[in-house]
Amino acid sequence: MPSLGVSQKPIVMPRYAQMMALDRDVWTRFLEAEAFPITEVWYDVHVGEGLRLPADAPQLDQKISSALYEKRADVIARVGSQLWVVEVKPKADMTALGQIITYRELFLQKYRPAESVLGVVVCDQVDDDLLLIFEAIGAVVISNEYSEF
Numbered sequence: 001m002p003s004l005g006v007s008q009k010p011i012v013m014p015r016y017a018q019m020m021a022l023d024r025d026v027w028t029r030f031l032e033a034e035a036f037p038i039t040e041v042w043y044d045v046h047v048g049e050g051l052r053l054p055a056d057a058p059q060l061d062q063k064i065s066s067a068l069y070e071k072r073a074d075v076i077a078r079v080g081s082q083l084w085v086v087e088v089k090p091k092a093d094m095t096a097l098g099q100i101i102t103y104r105e106l107f108l109q110k111y112r113p114a115e116s117v118l119g120v121v122v123c124d125q126v127d128d129d130l131l132l133i134f135e136a137i138g139a140v141v142i143s144n145e146y147s148e149f
Helices: 021-033 059-069 094-111 128-136
Strands: 039-048 070-081 082-088 115-125 140-143
Touching: 021 070, 059 115, 070 094, 082 094, 094 115, 094 128, 094 140, 128 140
Parallel strands: 082 115, 115 140
Antiparallel strands: 039 070, 070 082
């Protein structure tokens, strides 16, 4: 498996890479609950190729393109013997559903981990119409509001 880089402890911080304020608040509430035995986390994990530029494009353009357009999982978390690909959103909606499907699959393709990998959406609210769909694709929704997991 390619390296995820240096992990961090699952602690509350003032910022998390690439998370907007609403997402940061959701993730902070999740961490504060200490409901899951997370041992390490990686933030803003690149999982996609992004926008391909012509081979003769300047190196700076290549770096900028990579920084702007590569798909990124919000969090990869080690929980017991599993890895979680985590999407953090205020609401588990259709956008979160599409993102967790995509990020989990791209993570599996790029990193090919030996561990089992679970797609997880951490949120405050849930679109109840989608719960059975999340379940059908094998993704877990953890809501700070309901804490029903």
